[in-house]
Amino acid sequence: MKFNEMTYTRPDFEKSKKNYEELFKNFKDQTLEEQITTINEWNKLSDDFATNATLCSVRHSIDTRDEFYEKENEYFDEVGPLFSNLAVEANKTILSSKHLEDLKKHFGPHYFEILECSLVMKEEAIPFMQKENALVSKYNKLIASAKIDFDGKTNTLAQMGPYTQVADRKTRKEAHEAITKFFEENEAEFDKIYDDLVKVRNEMALALGYKNYVDLQYKFLYRTDYNSEDVKRYREYIYKNFTPLAVKLREKQAERIGLKDDFKYYDWGFSFKEGNPNPIGDPEFIVNQAIKMYHELSKETGEFIDVMTGMELMDLVAKPGKQAGGYCTDIPNYKVPFIFSNFNGTQGDVEVVTHEAGHAFQVYSSRNMIVPEYRWPTYEACEIHSMSMEFLTWPWMELFFGEAVNRFKYSHLSGAIEFLPYGVTIDEFQH
């Protein structure tokens, strides 16, 4: 079966609610074995819902102009919170089990820590969440709508990426200005979405009894064993230990490209006088090299990449109407991942087939876990697998970059270091 042949059915909330009530009717009085069966049955229903929600969101993100999935996406923005609330009801019931200690022995204690986190979601949050979802969809659509006239072509934001990395300085500057122009032209709308989002999230936190959105969001992110104080210390650690190194790397870059005394924001994307290390072939070439690489890396990764390509579980190339960025997700009932990206001819394309494929390989390896909450190891831990895959695949990078391979490795490694100050800056701003 190919991705396009997977069946999407709009989940019926009333029906799911009935199923839930039926399933948990006698939960309180059930024996341990019966409760285990009930929980497994419930998780199957959750997988049905997640399968359809994911099929919808992936297909919508591939082409935000597709009317059918735009409507379905709106439906999920509305009903998603109702389903979450139903899940919370189920989680509460599970947590109140008289066999809780034995259930923990059977499923492992972490499952119940995650269920605890979900309890922050209450019925009062539903209207706020619906509004939040609609705003997020609006933002994604606005970003995907960018049509930037440049170099005699109409470009999406992702397609503008390569122009910010070329050797010709004037082109880099003009490319940045063209990108900025899009944001300037839509400034009022971006500001409105942002302002509304801040307000609705803050109001939701207050309505749920939190001081602000930060602590609430920590629960939504399933951060079960650290808090915002710990994260603050981590940011300080980066600032003290990594920022000076990142600055040094930028100074070396400025010197390397001959702009020691005049290094500007539009020079950041240009790393080497000889040119940036771009992949030496088109998307098809990159995928074929990835197939070769994953077969040589291990039996397991070989099997994995054959599933990804055979079932067409990757949508890689930037195109009009496509959402920005890249992600990896999973489709539970089909036990497969999906990789979404915006290839644009830069080294980032190869980092997709390593980073996102690292996520995908992890979730593919976890596909037979019965508890859905265990298939991903929660957000931060997820990056261990993706970042590791980026570096585990270093011995194969020549396949993609040819003689520019050392420039790639230098740039990849410094990029990983430079990301840390950037990432914690955003984190501090969000806090």
Ligand SMILES: [Zn+2]
């Ligand atoms: Zn990642």
